[in-house]
Structures are given as C-alpha cells and as structure tokens.
Amino acid sequence: MGLxxxxxxxxxxxxxxxxxxxxxxxxxxxxxxxxxTFVKAFQIDRCTIEKMKPWLIRIAVNLCKNQLxxxxxxxxxxxxxxxxxxxxxxxxAETVFERIxxxxxxxxxxxxxxVKIRAVMTLRYINDLPLAEVAEVLDIPLGTVKSRLxxxxxxxxxxLNTETKMVMKGGECLE
Numbered sequence: 001m002g003l004x005x006x007x008x009x010x011x012x013x014x015x016x017x018x019x020x021x022x023x024x025x026x027x028x029x030x031x032x033x034x035x036x037t038f039v040k041a042f043q044i045d046r047c048t049i050e051k052m053k054p055w056l057i058r059i060a061v062n063l064c065k066n067q068l069x070x071x072x073x074x075x076x077x078x079x080x081x082x083x084x085x086x087x088x089x090x091x092x093a094e095t096v097f098e099r100i101x102x103x104x105x106x107x108x109x110x111x112x113x114x115v116k117i118r119a120v121m122t123l124r125y126i127n128d129l130p131l132a133e134v135a136e137v138l139d140i141p142l143g144t145v146k147s148r149l150x151x152x153x154x155x156x157x158x159x160l161n162t163e164t165k166m167v168m169k170g171g172e173c174l175e
Contacts, residue, residue: 003052005042012053013038015127016060022126023064023118025111029071033063057127057137061119068115112159113152120148 003011016037021030037060049055113121123134124145131149135142 002046002049005038008041008046008052008056009038012056015053016056019057019060019122019127020064022122023061024067024071029067033060033067036063051136054129054133054137057123057129058139061123061138065115065119113155117148117152117155120145121152124149 013034017030017034020033020037021027024030024033037056040059040063041056046052111118119138120134123129123137124131129137131142131145135145138145
C-alpha cells in the first residue's frame with residue numbers, strides 16, 4: 001500500500017526543501033518549488049513508483065533548474081538595463097561596475113557552480129545520496145556523476161584559491 005498525500009509530504013518535505021534551498025539559495029523560492037514538487041506528486045498516480053525519494057528529488061531538481069533559468073534570464077535583463085543606465089552617468093560604466101563588485105561579498109562556492117554540477121554536488125553532499133542514487137535521480141550515467149563531482153570539487157578549489165589571492169592582495173595593498 002502506498003503513502004497518502006499527507007504521509008508523503010510529512011516523510012519527504014524536509015529533504016525536498018533542503019534540496020531546493022541549496023539549489024536555489026533563496027528561502028521563498030525554495031519554499032515555492034518544494035510546494036510545487038508535492039503538488040505535482042499529488043496529481044500523479046504513484047502506484048507504479050518504486051522508490052519515492054529519488055522520484056520526488058528528480059521532480060524537485062527539474063523544477064529548480066527551471067527556476068534558475070528563469071532567474072538567470074531576469075538577472076541578465078537587469079544587468080543590461082543597469083549598464084545602459086550607467087552609460088548616462090558622468091562616471092564610466094566600468095568604474096561603477098568595479099565599485100559595485102568590490103562592495104559585494106563573495107557568494108558561497110556552491111552558487112558559483114554551473115547548474116548541472118550544482119545539482120550533483122547538492123544531491124551528493126547536501127542530501128547525502130549515494131552516487132548510484134544521484135545518477136538515478138538525474139537520469140545520467142554513474143560516470144557522469146563522478147566526473148561532475150570531480151569538476152565541482154576542482155571549481156570549488158579554484159574559487160577558494162581565487163578568494164584567498166584576493167584577500168592576500170587586499171592585505172598587501174593596505175601595508
């Protein structure tokens with residue numbers, strides 16, 4: 001006998017929310033996508049679903065990817081508008097951009113990763129899924145999971161090295 005909608009929600013809501021949060025890095029977006037995941041799951045006949053958690057995670061990952069794409073398109077529009085507006089200011093756009101970038105804190109390394117790599121890293125290290133289950137959830141070969149994990153770790157190391165160099169340069173400038 002399968003789980004009722006309420007049992008399904010109560011059993012997996014925390015895992016799905018955490019996945020969404022780490023993928024999207026935004027509380028309200030994570031809540032929305034988590035809710036949308038369960039709404040989709042409730043609308044489908046689950047009798048043929050053998051493993052609920054990977055199935056739910058697959059739905060959530062796909063919804064997160066869609067949300068990230070929508071967000072990316074919106075940010076590109078905002079950046080374009082910003083750059084067009086700064087061209088009319090007396091200060092050069094490059095100077096304004098450098099000043100704004102200098103004011104921002106570095107985002108967590110996970111946010112810097114490409115979506116495909118972020119999905120694998122999140123499922124493996126945040127959701128603590130075994131590699132085979134990550135492959136099943138994302139519907140990709142195990143070798144691809146391993147290569148994306150490796151690439152993610154390399155990118156994280158590179159990001160941290162860059163951050164360290166920036167901090168060191170900042171320290172040298174102050175001396």
